[in-house]
Amino acid sequence: MNAVVRTVLGDVPANALGLVDAHDHLFLRSPLLPGRELDDPRAAEAELRAFAAAGGGTVAQWTPRGMGRRAADVVAASRAANVHVVLATGMHQAAHYEPSRLPVRPETLAERFIADLTTAPVRAGLVKVAGGFHGLDEHARHTMTAAAAAHHATGAPVAVHLELGTAPLEVLDLLCGTLGMPPGAVILGHLGRCPDARVQRDAARAGAFLAFDGPSRAHHATDWRLFDQLAALADAGHADRLLLGGDTTTSGARSVDGGPGMPYLPRVLRPRLAREFGEEFAARVFEHNPARAFALRHTPPPGRPGGGAG
Incomplete structure (x- = not known):
């Protein structure tokens, strides 16, 4: 069976x-x-159109439940710009929500995540959760337990915000060790914010995907460390685990508002990767690895095209 990725306009x-x-x-x-x-x-x-004009084809939006996903507007932008968009379900750290909305039992969360992935008017294609700074609190363990259940039910990948790039191995111990997820269904984000080469190698060796993101005004140190970290991981034999993203979190970071934004990846980073490491490496990081990372591990009944609020 051919691998598919669930986008807001249907499976592709x-x-x-x-x-x-x-x-x-x-x-x-x-x-x-x-x-x-x-x-x-x-x-x-406008940002999505600029990304397309620079050569972009797909964006994975990691905005989880309760943080303004605006699924219907994502559908409209995806269709207008002719860019695939993978929507997230899931839940971020507790600090991003009003106290009245917490806590939520893992079983309840899992039901919501699975519904978002399978029956919502606009269907998600990944589950976003978050760790804490150098550890996992009770909220993180609840959301990750729910995310793993959603993966087992749907085959969707789980993308993890690592707070300042920390605790990736603790995340993998929980998701893959305790909760039985295959490491290849886990995407670890923000690793560049804690450039511990040994930990990065261990996470890649375990089989997870490593998502480096930027450029970022708030985390600019990740920009100038990026190529050294990619080179070290490639030299260690882990080029097939690497992903790159923009992680635009404020309007000022968008290209249409004077920031580097989404177009920076196809316009600047991909050509630089090709010059530094070769075309095959650039294609692997921007095309082949994401195709594997975001694919459903097994294919539920096909999702119909999106069109309503999620």
């Missing part, structure tokens, strides 16, 4: 994604980002 062959921004946001809202929300549909569409 995994080998048809084109150049992939493996971690980004078209819409995002959080109490921790007052006044810096991504909530303008016209700006989101």
Whole structure:
């Protein structure tokens, strides 16, 4: 059976994604980002069009439940820009939600995640969860337990926000060791924010995908360390585990508002990777690896095209 990726416009062959921004946001809202929300549909569409014009083909939006996903607007932007978008379900750290919405039992969360992936008007294609700083609190363990259950029910990948790049091995111990997920269904985000080469190699050796993101004004140190980290992992034999994303979290980071934004990946990073490491490496990081990372592990009944609010 051919691998497929679940997008907001329906399931597409995994080998048809084109150049992939493996971690980004078209819409995002959080109490921790007052006044810096991504909530303008016209700006989101313009950014997606700019990404397409630069050669981009697919964006994975890691915005989880309760943080302003605006699924119907994602559908409209995806269709207008002719760019595939993979929507997230899941749940971020507790700090991103009003206290009245917490805690939530893992069983209840799993039901919600599975519904988002299989029966929602606009269907998600991945589950986003989050660790803590150098560890996992009770909320993280609850959300990851629910995410693993959703993976086992649907085959969807699980993408993990690592707080400042920390605790990837603890995440893998829980998701893959305790909860039985295959490591290849786990995408670890923000590893560049804690450039511990040994930990990165261990995470890659375990079989997880490693998503490096940027450029970022808030985490600019990740930008100039990026190529050294990619080179070290490739030299260690882990080029097949690497992904790159923009992780645009505020309007000022968008290309349409003066930032590097989503187009930076196809316009700047991919050509640089090709010059530094060769065309085969660039194609692997931006096309072949994401096709494997975001593919459903087994294919539920095909999702119908999206069109409503999620």
